[in-house]
Amino acid sequence: MPDFTDALKPAYDGAATLVEERNGSKIDVDELSKHLLSRDGFLERQKRICEVLESEKLFDKSQQMNLSRPDRYHLGLARAKAIRRLVHKHNWGHEDAKMAEYLTDEMSPFHLHLTMFVTTIREQASDEQRAYWMPKIMGWSILGCYAQSELGHGSNVRGLETTATWNPETKEFEIHSPTLTASKWWNGSMGRTATHAIVVAQILVPSPSFPTTLKSHGPHPFIVQIRDTKTHLPLPGIVVGDIGPKYGYASMDNGYMLFDHFHVPKTAMLSRYATLDDTTGTFTKRGHPGLVYGSLTFVRANIIMNARLVLARAVTVAVRYSCVRRQFRDRDEKGEGPEMKVLDYPTVQVRILPLLATTFALHYTGEMMFELYGSTRESIEKGDFSTIAELHSASSGLKSLCTTLAADGIETCRRAMGGHGFGGGSGLVGINADYLSKPTVEGDNWMITQQVAAYLTKKMTIAVEKPDSPPADSVDELFQMYLRERDHRIPQNAIHGTQIDDKAVVEIFQWRAADLTYRAYHARVVEKKPWNSLLIQLHELSRVYSEQILTTTFHRALTSSSSSSLSSPTPSVLRTCFRLYTLYTLSNSPLPFLTSLAISQSTLDLLPDTILSLLAELRPHAVKLVDAWAIPGYLLDSALGRYDGRVYEDLYDRAHRKNDAMNKTIFNVDWRSDEVVLGSGDRGRGILAKL
Amino acid sequence: MTPNPPWVQALKPAGPQGHELLQLERDKSSVPVAKLSEFLFTKEAIERKRRVLKVLESEKVFNKNQNYFAGRVDRFETALARAKRLRQLKVQHGWNQEDSIVANDLISEPGPYGLHESMFLITLRDQGTPEQHELFLKKAENYQIIGCYAQTELGHGSNVRGLETTATWSPEDKTFIIHSPHLTASKWWIGSLGRTANYAVVMAQLIIDGKPYGPHPFVVQVRNLKTHEPLENVHVGDIGPKFGYNTMDNGFLLFNHVKIPHVNMLARFSSVDLSTNKYVRPMSASLVYGTLTWVRSHIVLQSGSVLARGVTMATRYCAIRRQFQDRDAPQSEKGETAVLNYTMVQVRLLPLLAATFALHFTGQGMMRFYAESQKKIHGNANTASADRGAGPEETHAGSDSLADLHAASCGLKSLASSIAAEGLEVCRRACGGHGYSSFSGIGPWYADYLPTTTWEGDNYMLSQQVARYLLKSARSVKKGEKPTNDTTQILTEFLARSDMGAAFDIIGKDEDLVAAFAWRTAYLTFEAYKHRDEEKKAWNDLLVDFYRLSKAHSQYLVVKNFYEALQSPSTTDVLNEETRTVLHKLFRLFALNTLEQESSEFYQSGATTVRQIILARTNTVMKLLKEIRPHAVRLVDSWDFPDWQLDSSLGRYDGKVYEDLFHRASELNPLNAITVDPYPESSVLFKNDKSRDFKSKL
């Protein structure tokens, strides 16, 4: 319906502002995009799939934020199915389907089927089991999920309570939930969708000599049918359902599940790495699941590559909006010019631009992990993982650091945008809610830092004990160097006046990491302090070590041919990003740099001013740098982050033309009347019935 | 929906039961919970809460079961039904203002009458003349008209002077013409406006004879009182779904040359003279600032309990959640460790527990400070300058207590709401996977609280006002003027001692710990003074410094308030030795933990040495965590949140965490009343949808 508001325009032209911003930087956006996003044909694929989704009504995102939880699942399931049909129609490959899910930007109820479910079968099933299950999985005649976590245990997998007891007479396992806390919990796709589950349960086998005593062989994966393939109702002896609403993940049916002495055949036990002898009841583990080891590193590399895109998305919205948003005239300037773009205020820059720099830091580390994984894959598959041992151990620390940076970064960007950041039009509400699961899943970000710390402490112990043995990797080199120099360390100057010494910056991060490792080693190995009293220190060690990796890798990338050959001014802008990321990180926790004698006091004193000038240096390129991340408007789904800068027009459109759910209803607001919707005459009974 | 089968109903959580674990926790400490609660809130307030709670619990419309499941429109509808019922109850039971506030706290969701009951009434009262009170306020108090406060626009929030809506005086017919010249002039974010209000106080640029006089408040009717449809040439609606606050109808509003009579400009402070058509300047701006100061002080006071809710849920849950056995535990010791025993969890939660008390005492201090200064103002009215828009920090000398209060309220609003918002997310994450469930209760609470960091002055913006005030104070001290308040006092002391250095014993002496915070503030203030006044750096180039300065000053105020609260006779007379000892430890934990996080400013200013900070961290803080740990559950108990208010599986007083999670998932969850067809080829989605009858059966 036309009305007088149709003719209104914003007071400042957002579109013109962004054009002006883009004219202000000479960065070649396409070239930088290709540099960042060419792996596996990402850019081309993104464009191709996006076009298809945008033309499908079902993938329109404009109403979903109004929906209730059950409706969000409803929509999620409809989209998940539609994507499968599009796969057939357009002959999409696996990566295409993944891209479609990424662009749809919600957790698909089919998500676990093609991730943990199929991966577990591929990696842990015997050849016959694979031959039996893989066609069913790839043909979608069954739908799977991965049921490991329980109500009572997530981090501590050995503490799982679901049991799988071997019955030598019937040659069956009996799966059972002895307590309420044994209930499977949080398992994606299980609540309403899946027909089958990988169930991780404690294997109990009666001892041949004393059949009443059960011997435990620890948690092990089973493949179990949980619902009838026709009626889709749970099989007898199984109670399964959705666990209810969450912070995010509205479209996903995370589930709960309990077993009442449920029988499964022996073939349900996945037996690539373990077997049970029918007659003797002997349980044998064989081989090391080397593939699992390698693929975990691969999964974590993926998490980091995803973290960079998530962060890039938040930064894209924040940078574009804060150029269009103007608030106040400059205090020190008289006259009646336009108001300042809020991105020109240093207190806005200092929140957003270091995160922009961080996207690149994450990028190069993710790339490095992929490359290393790719180049060593063959030896990994043969069971030799010495080439990635270091990376594998470090990957838990990197997962923790990178997902924390991205999760906190989204919120920092959102808050930097004032009131509009809180609105649905920011485009950051859904991503924030969904992404906040990441610091917890695939290893809680606090808990898993103990793994890196334990690894590093061990390496340091060896370095102390055998200072002269040939170094096996860069960690050994660093630690040996540290041990040689620690008695005559001179704190480094990384900033000389206005000059920044990049090599010194890298060295400072490395030194600090070595020093913190040494302290942890000393406390645990020499002083024998209780592990628990060291946890805070170990967490810091993991972070510091991971920051060292990001720094070293970023620096190496600056000098690599693929980035130094980019056209001017891109290489020097990337260098500014490197400096901003590192110095900003340094300024956030200067203490360990200082106490480890990594850095001189004079460098610390120069930090605040140096950071301000780096912000100023980066500022003119901000819009083009976020453009280079090439996040499609469909994925952004943000009025504030629009490529064309038509922020206010879009906000208004969403409020006025796309908000019928609220604005078509006239409410009765008089407190004396129980009627809620005006003229409904229901005296409020409608809403009461829903409670 | 079939109820859980008997074999499921018979299941219990493994190991020691939640209620047993919490009992053990409560046995470890003898902090008298009820006494401490009374000390924090007064006996009267606690009884009031019990009384109101009883009424609410018995009303079906306030049943919270479906809150976490429902969609935007249903949530709004329910909220409206609740707002109405609450009003009916208020009349029925003769509840006073405080009873209503308690009721709102217990219901814990922003409601559609929210802005009517706060800003609309307050503005009419504070800015209206007696004639206008008669005309508007009375009707508003009786809910014959329902209003909101429409200041922010699509294009402007922080910069109120930049508002675009105009109110042009038309001398011919003695009316104002309210108009929105641009799209960005649209009012935006206005609470209660989207679907509820029929009136609004509209802030618009007053224009007389082509000349602008800045933003002024006007009372404008926006909807028909019968049909509730928008009036002609008024365009109004809800702005759509948000991060949180979805029970509230934040709205937009545009005007197409709408005429309102002369009497609709709120004229207590400034007006247009009917006969001369001239602008009449305001008498005093300080009362207007008084309201803002009150609102900000109130945010400080609330921040403690906002955070305490998250800390209560996380602390109780982490005391029950057991994961892994301690690596160094002797073989004989069986069973897993409560995650609250891991120092990694303690270091996240216990400093926040300390912060809840720190903020609470600071908020109480602010409210007292406010009451005192109100007395003073009313003692000598009319002395304030008339320059509208300039805050008191510019119009009053650095020694004025009003300016001091204003600056404190800005800085503390910024600091306190940031601590509370960020702290809630830390609490949620500390709960691991179950923290991500809505049933944790933390996520939804956090989402609704977040706008507090933006409204009533964006937390970053406010720091500039604090800096302005401190610069002013520094100038007065530099000129050699005598200190007249605490701020000028600490600046003077710093100058006097700056040659000698500080040498505070932060670990040994509490006074020194407080003094170290004062020292750092003074150091940063004079650094800012040097940059701005001596080196003449541009204001905008100093914003980051100003932000740090404001934070430092506010942290000093919190530490000082906490310290003084513990020293005051009203504390020492009422609380027993054990309670005071524990509170004292919380004070030290809060102060030392803050000091460590801001370490570089402390050693750069010379307030402490690096060595002291390391010692504080590696020894003192670790020791404090260990000593506070046994009291954690009793301390959160003393915040006295009824389960009904928390609406959380993880935070239940009785520790039945797993039972409640399971009950809500399986028996209250409408999604489980549908059976789906999961196969991609089939276009059927739901085979069987019983969720509607499921709900009506509850």
Ligand SMILES: Cc1cc2nc3c(=O)[nH]c(=O)nc-3n(C[C@H](O)[C@H](O)[C@H](O)COP(=O)(O)OP(=O)(O)OC[C@H]3O[C@@H](n4cnc5c(N)ncnc54)[C@H](O)[C@@H]3O)c2cc1C
């Ligand atoms: C959205 C979502 C989807 C999920 N999907 C699946 C799925 O598909 N399948 C599946 O099987 N599971 C799934 N999970 C479960 C997930 O894997 C677990 O939640 C996760 O492993 C964390 O475990 P927890 O919840 O037990 O946390 P807890 O271990 O209980 O953590 C609680 C707190 O204790 C701390 N803590 C725990 N142990 C230690 C220690 N040893 N030292 C120091 N601190 C410690 C943690 O840091 C945390 O602060 C999902 C979870 C979520 C949130």
Ligand SMILES: Cc1cc2nc3c(=O)[nH]c(=O)nc-3n(C[C@H](O)[C@H](O)[C@H](O)COP(=O)(O)OP(=O)(O)OC[C@H]3O[C@@H](n4cnc5c(N)ncnc54)[C@H](O)[C@@H]3O)c2cc1C
């Ligand atoms: C849930 C909710 C309810 C609300 N209810 C109401 C209501 O009922 N009535 C009403 O009138 N309003 C309401 N508001 C609006 C609220 O008051 C404004 O959002 C708030 O004042 C912030 O202004 P802004 O959104 O324009 O932020 P902006 O000023 O646009 O801020 C954007 C960014 O720029 C920065 N910035 C801006 N200016 C400067 C500067 N000079 N120096 C340095 N940095 C700067 C800020 O720090 C911020 O990071 C509501 C808002 C929300 C989110």
